[in-house]
Structure formats: C-alpha cells, structure tokens
Amino acid sequence: xxxxxxxxxxxxxxxxxxxxxxxxxxxxxxxxxxxxxxxxxxxxxxxxxxxxxxxxxxxxxxxxxxxxxxxxxxxxxxxxxxxxxxxxxxxxxxxxxxxxxxxxxxxxxxxxxxxxxxxxxxxxxxxxxxxxxxxxxxxxxxxxxxxxxxxxxxxxxxxxxxxxxxxxxxxxxxxxxxxxxxxxxxxxxxxxxxxxxxxxxxxxxxxxxxxxxxxxxxxxxxxxxxxxxxxxxxxxxxxxxxxxxxxxxxxxxxxxxxxxxxxxxxxxxxxxxxxxxxxxxxxxxxxxxxxxxxxxxxxxxxxxxxxxxxxxxxxxxxxxxxxxxxxxxxxxxxxxxxxxxxxxx
Amino acid sequence: xxxxxxxxxxxxxxxxxxxxxxxxxxxxxxxxxxxxxxxxxxxxxxxxx
Numbered sequence: 001x002x003x004x005x006x007x008x009x010x011x012x013x014x015x016x017x018x019x020x021x022x023x024x025x026x027x028x029x030x031x032x033x034x035x036x037x038x039x040x041x042x043x044x045x046x047x048x049x050x051x052x053x054x055x056x057x058x059x060x061x062x063x064x065x066x067x068x069x070x071x072x073x074x075x076x077x078x079x080x081x082x083x084x085x086x087x088x089x090x091x092x093x094x095x096x097x098x099x100x101x102x103x104x105x106x107x108x109x110x111x112x113x114x115x116x117x118x119x120x121x122x123x124x125x126x127x128x129x130x131x132x133x134x135x136x137x138x139x140x141x142x143x144x145x146x147x148x149x150x151x152x153x154x155x156x157x158x159x160x161x162x163x164x165x166x167x168x169x170x171x172x173x174x175x176x177x178x179x180x181x182x183x184x185x186x187x188x189x190x191x192x193x194x195x196x197x198x199x200x201x202x203x204x205x206x207x208x209x210x211x212x213x214x215x216x217x218x219x220x221x222x223x224x225x226x227x228x229x230x231x232x233x234x235x236x237x238x239x240x241x242x243x244x245x246x247x248x249x250x251x252x253x254x255x256x257x258x259x260x261x262x263x264x265x266x267x268x269x270x271x272x273x274x275x276x277x278x279x280x281x282x283x284x285x286x287x288x289x290x291x292x293x294x295x296x297x298x299x300x301x302x303x304x305x306x307x308x309x310x311x312x313x314x315x316x317x318x319x320x321x322x323x324x325x326x327x328x329x330x331x332x333x334x335x336x337x338x339x340x341x342x343x344x345x
Numbered sequence: 346x347x348x349x350x351x352x353x354x355x356x357x358x359x360x361x362x363x364x365x366x367x368x369x370x371x372x373x374x375x376x377x378x379x380x381x382x383x384x385x386x387x388x389x390x391x392x393x394x
Contacts, residue, residue, distance in 0.1 A: 056365050063369040234362060241358030251365055259372035263380065330391050337392035 011253050018057070018254035022261020023322040025058075026065045027268055028207065028222060028281050035318050038295070040250065042311040052237065052245025059233030060251065061258040062226050068266035069223030076174040076220055079184065080227040083206070086185040087228065090192020097197050112296040115198050118205070119289035126208055127282030158212050174220040187213050195232075203229060204285060218278070219269045261322070268329040271336075280321050280328075287317030 006014075021035050036057055040050035069075050101107040167180040187209050195202025203225050210221035240246055291313035298306030349357050 056361065059362070060365045060369040063366060064373045067373050234366075237362050237365065238358045241361040242354040244357075246358075246361045246365075248361065248364060252368060255365070255368055255372060259369065259376055263376055333388065333391055 006249050006253070014250065014253035015257035018061075018257025018259075019261040020257075020318050020322045021057075021254070022061055022065075022258030022263075023265040023268075023325055024261075024284070024318060025061050025226075025258065026068065026262035026265025027325050028203070028265075028284070035314055036254065038291075038311060038314055042307070045247075045250070048240070048243060048245040049247050049250070052240030052243070053247045053250040055233055055240055056237040056246045056251045057254045057258070058229060059237045060255045061262055062229040062233050064255075064259050065262040065266050066223065066226040066230055068263055069219070069226060069269075072219070072223070072266065072270055074219045074223035074269070075227050076216065076224045077227065078171070079173045079210075079214075079216065080224045082171070082181070082184050083188040083210075083224065083228050084231050086188025087192030087195065087202070087206075087232065090189040090194075091196035091232070093189075094193045094196025094198075097193075109300075111198060112292070112299075114194075116289050116293045116296065118194065118198070119285050119292060122204065122208055123282045123285030123287075123289055125282075126278050126285065129212075130278035130282055160215070162213055162215075173214070174216050174224075177215050179214055184214060202232075204288075208281070222269060264329070265322075265325060268325055271332045272325070272328045273332065280324055284317055284321045287313060287321075291317070 017036075017039065024035070037050050037054035040054060041047065045053070066075060098107055098111070101110055162183060165180065165183070166178075167182050169181050170178045171181050171184065172178055173184075188206075191202055191206045191209050194205050206228065207221050207225045210216040210225065211218055216224065237246055291310045294306045294313065295310035298304065298310060349360065352360065
C-alpha cells in the first residue's frame with residue numbers, strides 16, 4: 001500500500017526515525033546530518049539526494065526546535081548573529097581546504113580520520129567532565145533563560161580562564177557573561193572551519209564550544225546553536241535544491257516525526273539535570289565516532305558488512321540516547337512531583 | 346500543483362526551501378495545539394503512574 005507514492009512501511013520508518021532524531025536535535029541541538037545522511041545512503045539513495053534531503057530535514061527541524069527554545073527564552077540572538085558571521089567565514093575556508101586536499105588525493109582519508117578523532121575526543125572530554133561534575137550545580141534541572149544571570153560556580157573552569165582574557169570590545173551575552181567579541185568570532189570561525197572541512201552541520205562542535213569556551217549555559221547554547229543551524233541548513237538546502245538534491249517525499253515524513261520529537265527534546269532541556277545532558281551527549285558522540293570508524297574501514301577495505309555495522313551502531317546509539325532522554329524526563333517529572341507532594345505535606 | 350521540473354533551478358530551490366519552512370511552521374503550530382489539549386492529562390498520568 002502506498003501514500004503519496006511512498007510505501008506505508010517506508011513512511012512509518014521515516015516518521016519514527018524522524019521522531020528519534022527530533023528528540024536528540026531538540027535536546028542537544030545536534031545529530032541531524034550525522035544520523036540522517038548515512039541512513040539515507042544505506043537505504044540506497046544517491047549521495048546528492050541523501051546529503052541534500054538530510055540538510056533540508058535538518059533545516060526544518062531546526063526551525064521547529066528554535067521556535068520551541070525561543071518560547072523557553074533559550075536563544076541568544078545577539079550571540080547567534082555573531083556566530084553566524086564567524087561560522088560562515090570558517091565554512092568557506094574549510095571548503096577551500098577540502099578542495100586543496102582533493103587535488104592532492106588526500107581528502108577522503110584526512111577527513112575521515114579527522115572526523116573520528118574529533119568526535120571521539122569531544123565525546124571523551126564531555127563524558128569525562130560530566131562524570132566529574134565540572135561546573136555542574138546538581139540542582140536537578142535547569143531553567144536558564146537567555147536573559148537570566150547564571151551562578152559563577154556553574155561556569156566551567158576552562159571558560160573562566162578564557163573569559164579572563166579581556167580583549168576589547170567586550171560583549172554581554174546570555175547569563176550576563178562578558179566575553180571578548182574576538183573570542184566569539186574566533187570560536188565561531190574554528191567551529192565553522194571544522195564544519196566546512198568535515199561537511200557536517202557542526203552542532204556537535206559548536207554546542208560544546210559555546211559551553212566550554214565561551215561559558216554559555218547548556219540550554220542557551222543548544223537554543224542558539226539551533227538558531228544558527230536554521231541559517232546554515234537553509235542555505236545548504238537551497239544550494240542542494242538547485243541541483244535537484246532535495247526530495248520532499250523523504251523530507252516531509254521525516255519532518256512530521258521530528259516536529260513532535262523536537263518539541264519533547266526541547267522541553268526536556270528544562271526538566272532533565274544538566275549533568276545528565278552532558279553524559280548523553282558525550283556517549284552519543286563516542287558511539288558516532290566508533291560508527292564512522294567502522295564506515296571508513298569498510299570503505300577502505302571494501303567490506304560492505306562494516307558499513308552495515310556502522311549504520312546499525314548509529315541507529316542503536318540514536319535509539320538508546322533518545323530513549324534515555326525520554327526516560328530521564330519522565331523520571332525527573334515524577335521526582336519533582338513527589339518532592340512537591342512531600343513539601344506540601 | 347506546481348511542476349517543479351519546469352522551474353529554473355534557483356526558483357525550484359526557493360520553492361523547496363519554502364515548502365519545508367511552511368511544513369515546519371504548520372507542524373509547530375499543529376503540534377502546539379495538540380500539546381495544549383493533551384499535555385496536561387499526559388503529564389498528570391506520568392506523575393501519578
């Protein structure tokens with residue numbers, strides 16, 4: 001049976017997968033392109049359609065998640081605007097680097113290894129910090145809006161060190177934090193450079209960079225990152241759309257699922273403990289790193305089964321982490337309800 | 346119904362991005378209405394389970 005020219009089973013698969021990715025996207029501000037594009041490639045779609053449709057899906061999901069984070073007061077538009085400027089320049093320089101490596105015949109290998117090392121290193125760093133509760137107040141949930149002052153103890157040590165370098169002009173960002181404009185542009189440029197070099201949205205680099213290097217509270221870092229992805233995803237979709245790379249029969253059902261997931265994921269950032277967020281984020285990056293390593297090895301050694309294992313690992317880590325987000329949210333809601341009932345007594 | 350193949354590449358890309366954006370807004374508003382109607386009973390059920 002078919003609906004809009006797509007088999008119902010494929011339609012259900014797209015909506016379910018979209019839901020899962022939406023939860024992760026709303027919760028972490030990342031996970032779109034690095035989950036969807038490999039999945040579409042394994043399903044047999046041409047690379048141009050997989051990348052273009054993945055990008056259009058990320059754009060649509062980012063619009064929805066940003067609107068939700070806006071409602072929660074978790075988008076710093078000034079920081080987002082500055083990040084867009086720095087990131088755009090970085091992406092262009094990254095692309096030039098890719099073309100140069102292509103001329104040398106080294107692009108695929110260098111990009112693959114960089115991707116694995118970067119994902120793994122950030123994953124390890126974030127997980128380690130989360131386990132050691134660096135900069136975590138353990139208050140059991142966090143509700144920082146963009147205009148709220150934040151507790152100095154909640155700022156990671158590395159961010160405090162970076163913020164101590166006061167190169168004018170200084171800019172006031174979320175939580176009343178003063179950061180050098182050059183620091184913001186520098187972080188945006190480097191994350192854009194890596195994003196352009198690796199050909200990914202870059203949320204997995206930008207979100208922790210905003211938290212650890214600039215000191216933006218996690219929910220605001222997620223919301224601001226999503227705001228930036230609206231622009232980068234929109235431009236990317238337009239460019240791929242001109243080449244016929246955007247297939248609405250893929251994007252529409254994925255988006256139908258992710259719209260609901262992104263609502264739940266975004267709302268969960270205000271309920272679940274910040275330390276838990278970082279642990280999930282780190283574990284997902286580590287899972288992604290192993291998956292990409294398998295895919296690279298599969299391509300290099302021409303062993304198809306390794307690519308299939310890579311796809312299964314991506315799906316499994318997405319399923320486990322999105323499930324953990326929902327489970328933690330439900331648990332936190334029950335604990336808050338019990339605590340409220342106890343104090344009322 | 347618009348036949349996308351007859352449009353020039355920039356217009357076609359603009360229509361596609363616009364369609365995705367429109368779907369995102371419709372879904373945001375639509376699920377927002379569902380959330381307003383169904384969220385409280387669901388939250389109550391979760392908290393009391």
